Amino acid sequence: MAEWEGKSRGNKTGYGIFIAVLKKLGVLPAYLLLLFVAAYYFLFSWKSSRAIWYYLRKRLGFPLLKSLISLYKNYYWFGQALIDRIVMMAGISNRFTFNFDGEQHLHEMVAAGNGGLLLSAHIGNWEIAGHLLKRLNTRINIVMFDGEHQQLKQYLENTTGQRNANIIVIKDNISHIYEIMEALNNNELVCMHSDRFLPGNKTLPADFLGKSAHFPQGPFALATKLNVPVSFVFAMKESLYHYHFFATPGVVYRNKPGISSEKVLEAFVDAMTEKVKQYPTQWYNYYDFWK
Template sequence: MPSWQGKSKGTTLGYGIFVATIKKFGVRPAYALLSVVALYYFLFSFKAASVIYGFYRRRLHYGRFSALLKLYKNYYRLGQVLIDKIAIMSGAGADFTFNFDGEENLRNITALQKGGLLLSAHIGSWEIAGHLLKRLNTCINIVMFDGEHQKIKEYLKSVTGETSAKIIVIKNDLSHIFEINEALKNNELVCMHADRFVEGNKTIEASFLGSPAKFPLGPFLLAVKFKVPVAYVFALKETALHYHFFSTHARDYSAYDKKEAIPQMLKDFTGEMEDKVKAYPEQWFNYYDFWKF
């Protein structure tokens, strides 16, 4: 079983140093500091390093040197994305620019007045994607595991302020299902990842990058249950201060029966994931063995 536990690394001290650097000197000096931090993780985060190195070697077929270079870039990109998130959401990201590829697809969903489900993965920055969705002038709900340590959450909230999106926390009592249902009934958009699960969740198997992997069943069941249009969205970092937001056309799976709809949806989703991972290989932030059962 994958060993991901729904928690992220980091300390309030570490975040505080980067926040102070961003506020006093800007984003680029924070990147310079990050290069040292990324090197530390590259050298000493053995478990995560072996997994992501294996991903580059076995799944994307890089040579040893190229895989090591991508490994360092992966840690560096992750740090950049976290810095960018703080800068943009705290109002210090005025120098950032964005492309919106497929924004009209999301506007078409909101025009249907049926609600909609936006599925993404741990590729690029979901937080920045959610922040950019406020352009749609509709209520955005982001479904997530309550995985960050409470002190870090409180600190980031004090820095970035309240998010414009509503957060729906996944809970063991399944009360989040009722919140999702209520949001869709109100013709709102619900955004969630569909590439990770914690132990005990129901899963569905699909081929991903040439080998079978397990995906959470929940997001696909929700789309079938509530019969809402589905789009696949991603926000990828392309240069130091530029992001590219992607959204597919809205897809209606209500014409399929349940046994056909979920496999078709999963096939569509993994296809979009593969395209983005191959195009932006250093921005898939999965630090556990994704293919291990």
């Protein structure tokens, strides 16, 4: 099974079609069109389906019928996540509602004046939360691989909206580390997706859903080296128009007795496992994570 290649699913043509539907007809017709697009991926995208099928059947232990239904739902929820990002960034009329658990922890980070590190995963829809958290009165920086960044630029070219978040692109010359440090020095928040890595990157093993898997070392090493609070954050979709944001209390791991990168990873995996089990069809992982 293939490794992750540094970019997510979707293409410029597909985004363009949905943007046209959104602007002319609204969100609900786009969701109806998505029913057929999700069915196509469900029936014909064998490589990505194998990865999700293994996760549902072997790691979560779902029975056959529930796994089939959940596989289709996974594609449908993922399509909704892409649509919702465009809607929020382009300022398209919508009926979205939100509630926040732990938002006060992020306000406390900003009030402390040292910035903060937010560790998340490809679960739910972080882009939605990033757009809304502008009320924290600080800039949010999202660290991502160049493949994901270029893909994001493709569909931003077709919208009139502006992102609240700043993108920090991971580079081979580690210049992104200096951008992260500058953001934190400016009392900004830095969000890193911590469940994917490119071949050749340093990793750490951890037990995840009953089997050892590898996670990128970088986010957890930074968490122990930086003198800033670290929070685990997730934004999950709970119904057609409603999102639920979660943030754990900020913890400063630097110089904390007995703390290592592995210990921070262990805490993150616990939080990630809780969300995956609570929202099993919203982890958008289309490669062999346990390879």
